Amino acid sequence: MKKIILPFLLAISILPGCKKYLDINSDPDTPQEPDASSVFPAMLSAIPRGTQYDGRYVSKYIQNFAQSTSANAWDVHNFQGYPTVTDVGGDIWRQCYFGLGANLNYIIDRGLAKGQWDYVGAGYALKALIFQMTADEYGDIIYTEAFKENTSVFKYDPQDVTYRGVDSLCRLALDYLGRSDLSTANSLLSKGDFVYNGDRDKWIKLVNGVLAMNFHRLTNKAEYTSRFADSVIKYVDRSFINSNEDFVIPFDASKNDDSNFYGPYRDNLTTFRQTKMIVGLLDGSLMAGAQTFANRDPRIRHMLSASNDTTNGNGGYRGLEPGIGEPNTGNTRTAAPFGDSLYANPSATRFDPSRGKYLFRDKVISPVITYSQLQFTKAEAAYRKSATADAYTAYINGINGHFDFINRSTFPRSNVPLYNVTPISAAQRSAYMTSANVAQSAGVVTLTDIMLQKYIALWGWNFFETWVDMRRFHYLDNDPVTNTPVYRGFVVPAALPVINAGKLATRIRPRYNSEYVWNLEELTRIGATAPDYHVKDMWFMVP
Structure with missing residues (x-):
């Protein structure tokens, strides 16, 4: 596995003292107080470090992926377990308190001092996002005492306290x-913002999306x-209006x-299979x-x-x-995520934008929050309050939004499109939307319809939102209309850990x-020292 070294601002210290004729702290090439614009890009780049690293493990809990080799098939995450005495699954924690952590505080403090309100707002937005992600993954976390100085012992807060803090x-x-x-x-947010190019309206929409997610946990x-x-x-209505406003982090490769x-070059999904x-x-089926x-489905x-x-x-x-x-051999094996008929990594030693598929390429985007995701969130909310017409409209918007996500031809920093060779045609989309896969009216749409389409739209990237959804439904809850499990196709592993x-x-x-x-x-x-802590109900799961 190749290592990652992101350009984090690890520490910022201002040393007091008088100006001397020889001052080692006044080198103009290495400023002691860098502008927010020079720190902010590293904060954006840091987000995938947490989501993609930890996504390798959570993806198995929600059955986005499974392991192909017999040795790795017994990975504890395939069986809903969790390894002890390890940092596995600790990267969103690391990003919250180390990668972004005090660096976001620095951006906010410097922005307040210099009237850079756009950087202050964007800094708070990322802070809300990373605390939301951390609470969603770990439950009780450090919030009220986060970044408290001169101590190595920090108080943990219940999940609801952190959720109120995110708000x-x-x-x-x-x-x-x-x-x-x-x-x-x-102040010029565009200098450091390579996602929205300093468009404050889109940042405001992102924040409204986080608020919608925060309330929907309840x-x-x-x-x-x-x-x-x-x-x-x-808050969904105040957020993204289409897939072109999705919050995605681009890779330069x-x-x-x-x-x-x-991607293929980094070689971290070689044994992962759909x-x-x-x-x-x-x-x-x-x-x-x-x-x-x-x-x-033409998206397949x-x-x-x-x-x-x-x-x-x-x-x-195959899956x-x-x-x-992998029970099969030869040509009947399940292909690797990197492409059709591939069973091994095609380019682990070179960059090649043409290699790979969907979100599994070198020069591609890492989505964080999308229009489609939020439309499905709205659909469920409206359905639960019996506003079935609104629920159905949002449900259809969510499906179309994911088609648009796949068909989008341009991304920040000239990242490659997600479609394979050609986009999904209007005829293919129309045929799918009128097929038995899609509820055809507000009168027949169910929670199962909404949640399974959301599962498809988030597959391969937003493992944590899907995990929140599955835990809200306790994995196996029945649809109140069909009286069958909402998550069709989910299989309880044959051998759960004792x-x-x-x-x-x-x-x-x-994080260990x-x-x-x-x-x-x-x-x-x-x-959290109990051996079964990883199966303790989260606060949002209980009444």
Whole structure:
């Protein structure tokens, strides 16, 4: 596995003292107080470090991926377990408290001092986002005492405290992003913002998207339908208006460090394979009840990889079950994520934008929040409050939004498109939208329809949002209309770890290297030293 070295601003210290004729701290080429514009790009680049690293493990919990080799098939994540005494799954934690952490505080503080309200607002936006991600993954985390100086012991807060904190950070972000009295001599967000090129309106939409996600975590709470669902809908309506406004981080692929972690060159998904679940959702068997050509989702050829042997009835798209490994040999093996008929990495020693497929190329984007994702969020919120017409409109918008996501021809920094050779045609889209895969009216749409289409749209990148969704539905909850599991195709592994006591994974342990080494007493207090901590219900899962 190739290592990543991102240009983090590891420490910023200002040394007091008088100006001397020889001052080692006044080199103009290495400023002691860099402008926010020089720090901000590293913060954007840092986000995929957390989401993609930890996504390797969470992707197995939600059955986006499974391992192909017999040795790796017994990876504990395939069986809903969690390894102890390891930093596995600790990268979003690392990004929250180290990678972004104090560096976002620096951007905010410097921005406040210099009237750079746009950088202040964007800094708060990223801070809200990373705390939301951290609480979603780990549950109880350090929030109120985060970045407290002169101590190595930090208090953990319950998940609801952090969620309220995220709400407050979002309000601050909106206040500063909306200010018109910028110090124009010192503030130009476009200098450091390579995602939205300094467009504050899009940053405001991003913040509203985070607020929508934050409120939508409360679906199992008694007040959701009477109060919180309206907030979800309101903030989605204030967020992205189409897929061109998606918040995505581009990779330059000029060297190892700025190349896609999931691309062929970095070689981190060689033993990963698509699952039977995602294949079934796209070949028609799980959504329409039969894998005939007429039921085949046109997105399948762009997202998934076909085997060399295509005689299996769905065009050669095969998938694995968790923990079983690859049962086939020769041309009937499940293809690698990097492309059709590929069983090994095609270019692990060279950059090649033409190699790879979908989000598994070197020079591509890493999505963070998308229009499609938020439309499905709105659809569920509206459905839960019995606004079925609004739910259906958002559901259709979500599907079309994901088609647009695949068909999008341009991304920041000239990243490659996601479609394979040619985009999905209007005729293909129309045929799918009128097929048995898609609910044809507001009167028949169900939670299953909404959640499975959202699963498809988030497959391969937003493992954490899908994991939140699956945990909100306790993985196996039935649809109240169909009385069958919402997540069709999800398979409970045959051999759950003994310490799971029959339960599925619900959280990742805090990062071992910082927490279990330095903060053990506090971890003991919240129960994180128990061997079954990874199956303890999250706050948002319970009424």
